[in-house]
Amino acid sequence: MAEFSYRAKRRTGELVEGVLDVPDRAAALAQITRLGLFPIAVDAAKGGATAQGKPAGQKSSLMSFLPPALRAQLSKKRKPKLQELATYTQQLANLLQSGMPLTVALNSMTHLESKGISADISRDLKQEVTEGKGLSDAMAKQPRIFSDLYVNMVRAGEQSGSLVEVLRRMAHHFQQFAEVQAKFTSALIYPAMVMCVGAGIVAFFMFFMMPKFMDIFNGFGVQLPLPTRMLMGFSRFLIHFWWLLGLLIIVAVILFKRFQASEEGARKLDEWKMSAPVVGKVVKLNLFGQFSRTLGTLLQNGVPVLTALKITEQVLSNRLLKEAIAKTREAVTDGKTLAQPMAKSKVFPQLMIDLVRIGEETGDVPGALNNLADTYEGELQIGLRVMTQLIEPLLIMMMAVIVGFLLVSILLPLFRLISSIHS
Numbered sequence: 170m171a172e173f174s175y176r177a178k179r180r181t182g183e184l185v186e187g188v189l190d191v192p193d194r195a196a197a198l199a200q201i202t203r204l205g206l207f208p209i210a211v212d213a214a215k216g217g218a219t220a221q222g223k224p225a226g227q228k229s230s231l232m233s234f235l236p237p238a239l240r241a242q243l244s245k246k247r248k249p250k251l252q253e254l255a256t257y258t259q260q261l262a263n264l265l266q267s268g269m270p271l272t273v274a275l276n277s278m279t280h281l282e283s284k285g286i287s288a289d290i291s292r293d294l295k296q297e298v299t300e301g302k303g304l305s306d307a308m309a310k311q312p313r314i315f316s317d318l319y320v321n322m323v324r325a326g327e328q329s330g331s332l333v334e335v336l337r338r339m340a341h342h343f344q345q346f347a348e349v350q351a352k353f354t355s356a357l358i359y360p361a362m363v364m365c366v367g368a369g370i371v372a373f374f375m376f377f378m379m380p381k382f383m384d385i386f387n388g389f390g391v392q393l394p395l396p397t398r399m400l401m402g403f404s405r406f407l408i409h410f411w412w413l414l415g416l417l418i419i420v421a422v423i424l425f426k427r428f429q430a431s432e433e434g435a436r437k438l439d440e441w442k443m444s445a446p447v448v449g450k451v452v453k454l455n456l457f458g459q460f461s462r463t464l465g466t467l468l469q470n471g472v473p474v475l476t477a478l479k480i481t482e483q484v485l486s487n488r489l490l491k492e493a494i495a496k497t498r499e500a501v502t503d504g505k506t507l508a509q510p511m512a513k514s515k516v517f518p519q520l521m522i523d524l525v526r527i528g529e530e531t532g533d534v535p536g537a538l539n540n541l542a543d544t545y546e547g548e549l550q551i552g553l554r555v556m557t558q559l560i561e562p563l564l565i566m567m568m569a570v571i572v573g574f575l576l577v578s579i580l581l582p583l584f585r586l587i588s589s590i591h592s
Contacts, residue, residue: 171190171191171192173197173212176210176292177204194213212279212288248313249286251344251347251350254314255343255347256340257278257285258336258339259337261275261336264278275291276295279291279292279295290314293310294307297310304327316484317480318480318484321467321480322338322472325471325472326471342462342466346462349458356556359561360561360564363568374575379401379404380404380408386401394582396581397578400575400578435488436489439486439490443487447559451549451553451556454548454552455549456487458546458549459485460494461539461542462538462542463480463485464477464478464538465536466539467481468535468538469536479498482498490516493514507525507534508529511525520541520544525541
């Protein structure tokens with residue numbers, strides 16, 4: 170025999186919880202049905218028994234009375250990663266494709282391993298759907314998990330009767346974005362490691378090695394060259410006033426964060442990112458790829474163009490691009506085509522404008538945008554490789570200059586000391 174905890178509802182709508190001592194889960198479901206209850210969730214009990222059919226009023230079940238959105242906030246559920254969201258979406262699509270009803274599929278999702286999205290989310294969705302609400306409406310109550318992009322695409326799938334296909338497209342969409350993020354991260358790992366190792370070596374030398382050399386040099390009373398005096402002065406400063414340097418760094422970070430938080434500061438930073446040499450090209454390719462993929466996916470799944478533009482504006486983080494999308498949306502509201510305000514904004518590249526115009530003429534704007542996304546993602550891979558190939562030699566040169574300065578600062582007084590001994 171095994172213990173199974175359950176959540177169920179009476180015919181009156183009262184929520185009850187309890188623990189059953191039965192051979193397996195099927196027996197637990199049968200027992201709950203015999204009690205005249207409607208099962209919501211049945212799981213293997215983690216310990217401790219409660220009375221069967223006891224109304225959910227204990228301290229451990231108080232959270233179940235709260236709305237899903239508030240419950241998510243109180244339990245501090247983190248926002249899932251794109252890869253986790255892609256896996257969850259693909260699993261749900263597979264269950265629905267197999268012929269399962271939506272409520273049964275959501276119940277099965279509570280038992281599948283979905284990293285980043287807890288089983289409670291699927292239970293909440295199942296409960297909402299069981300009560301007669303649409304899946305998109307249920308997901309809208311979980312804003313930390315399911316974005317406006319996700320909810321609107323699911324709603325479009327429900328309205329068109331192609332929910333499974335929409336879920337598969339979304340899973341592919343999130344998978345592609347996750348791959349792009351992974352490429353960005355991997356491109357920055359090597360430079361970050363080199364900088365951390367270099368900073369560690371310099372700190373070790375300045376705090377531990379340089380004081381010993383200073384004692385040696387001072388003992389011989391030799392006139393030290395300028396690089397050595399500079400290095401000794403910097404070493405003394407770090408040893409005695411390291412706290413001041415740390416304070417300056419903290420103040421600089423705070424000021425930068427405030428500047429970044431302001432609308433003007435954030436806009437200038439976004440403008441600099443897009444215009445910076447080498448890095449700017451990679452940033453623009455990533456932004457235009459995100460814009461094309463997001464808008465194309467939304468339109469392809471039947472989301473109205475104005476809603477799709479608004480969601481795309483929310484998804485992107487760059488202020489310049491957000492402003493351009495907002496102006497494009499206003500122009501489309503006034504009856505203009507997409508290509509006209511995009512060309513007027515001077516932000517979107519000519520290739521995108523031309524292909525969107527052709528898509529409007531042929532009636533296949535989603536196809537044009539998805540082709541653009543494929544193009545930009547391919548160019549992004551090349552841009553990332555070029556960026557890393559340029560950063561690596563620059564970092565090596567920088568480390569060589571620093572190490573060379575340290576060696577020169579140490580060897581010059583030694584040479585003078587040897588010359589004075591021979592003379």
